[in-house]
Amino acid sequence: MKKRTMVIVGIVVVLFIGIFVLPNLLGGKKEAKSNMKPAVEDFGIEYFEVPDIEQVYINGVVQPEQAEAFSKDTKMTSTPEIKVNNGDVVEPETELFTYEDKEITKEIEAQNNTLTKLATKKQNIYNKWNRAIDNYNKTKEEDRSTTGAAIDEQHQAEVDSVDEEILFSNQTIADLSTKQFISTKAKFKGRVSIPEVKDENAPVLRLTSDDLYVAGKVNEKDLMKISVDQQANLSVVSSGTTVKGKISYIDDNPPEAKANQSDSNNADGSMSTYNVKLSLDSLEGIKNGYHMQATINLGDNKPIEVPKKAIYDQEGKKYVLVNDFGSVIRRDIQVGEEKGENTVVNFGLESADRIIVSSKKKIKEGDLIEESNVESGEAAPAAKE
Incomplete structure (x- = not known):
């Protein structure tokens, strides 16, 4: 009986271990494995x-030197007649569009009716004059009540x-004609942009300079x-297109809203x-509205010489x-000699960029690499994309 009891107890202990202890141990191992971070591979990199x-960064937006949007004249009941085409480059004093003053047009029509x-x-006066002359010639001289000269004088008057x-x-029509059409002309050389959607708030057209x-x-x-x-290196944020330029204007005063803020408002x-303008040496790949970042190198502007094998080429x-x-x-870089x-x-x-010159294993954009010391010795070039 006692032996039988011991067997039963042994079975219960085994079941307890199988049901509760082993799953926890196995689960713990899995959890420990899942919490392990992947090791970052050491590529054996040579750097430049x-x-x-010291550098100053200026973020800005590309804008035209001159721009003008021509709003609709709410006093006019007519639709403006546009004299140019979308995309045209026009010279100063080029007629862009005209309005017709309908009231003046009515006055001109009335004057034309008067002329008719x-x-x-x-x-009719000439016809009456001719009849009077005919009657005068047909009447006997002694029966004539007036002279031919008198007849001519009366009708000529x-x-x-x-x-x-x-x-x-005619003078009234000439004066009205100068006011019949109100013309708007370009004040500067620029490119015409005509909105495709003609809603109430859309301008008749826009004129922007190409500079x-x-x-x-x-x-x-x-x-x-x-x-x-001061020289500047500029880069288009969206495309990486780079261009040289320089600072052309620096405002001595901050915008009014900022200048008028009290110290209590500047608690943060x-x-x-301050507003800054930068000119561009080239407009290739640059469009109105692009966001750009300018880098100003302070101090020594000596050109940076980078090993050729660190420079890659992708579609030029x-x-x-x-x-x-x-x-x-x-x-993205622009290279010289x-x-x-x-x-x-x-x-x-x-400044302080760590350029990858070569590596023992292939490296591409987006890889994670160790922040280790530079390795010496021969190394294979970094992989090009």
């Missing part, structure tokens, strides 16, 4: 370090009176570091900003791969 240069009546009246009225109507600049802002901390005519520690665009705090990112094993990079790089 860009010198640490006066012409008829004049013709009537014709002269009608001619005065005709002259007045573009970047309108940016700089904070008070960086204001004293920059100056007019924000700084005033040059770029390098950079270790950005453990992530591989791409920097070649100097032996190096190539001058005019712009596109940032």
